[in-house]
Amino acid sequence: MDERFNRWLLPPLLALLFLLIVYQYVSPACPGAVCLRRPPASAARRGGDPAERDEEEEAAAALPRLVAKFPFARGELCRRVRFDMRGRDVIVFLHIQKTGGTTFGRHLVRNIRLEQPCYCRAGQKKCACHRPGGDKDTWLFSRFSTGWSCGLHADWTELTSCVPAAMERRGCTGNRTLR
Secondary structure, three states: OHHHHHHHHHHHHHHHHHHHHHHHHHOOOOOOOOOOOOOOHHHHHHOOOHHHHHHHHHHHHHOOOOOOOOOOOHHHHOOOOOOOOOOOOOEEOOOOOOOOHHHHHHHHHHOOOOOOOOEEOOOOOOEEOEOOOOOOOEOEEOHHHHOOOOOOOOOHHHHHHHHHHHHHHOOOOOOOOOO
């Protein structure tokens, strides 16, 4: 008798649990005590009541505002950088873990349409990214072009001290280093 009771009780309980979980994700949630209500569609079309607009503005003012954690100046965000692939410029790719850096680095060497694309051998991870008209000088310093020359997941500090020496070891002495 007890087994028959459990057999009939379990499915409704599981269904109830499922519905509670679904309701949690579908139901409207209000962070904190204040919830903004949408005006009815007819009020939105005709402009709404001024008193209701004042209430909505007060409620919106009560909500916390997002403050920029890293406020960048407009000049820093809109600056133009000229990269001369035929000259002595080098792109140093800073690989940051768990940010899609591996995929982006792979796209840098394999999928960019260039005058002289990177040469990748089948079955190898490293590709040769030489400048147009040159066979030794490279324009890209990354995991997929030079390997882990500065160590595994080198950070900004390690790269700024290591890249000039690593480029000289590779025979690329004419490249310029910007800081």
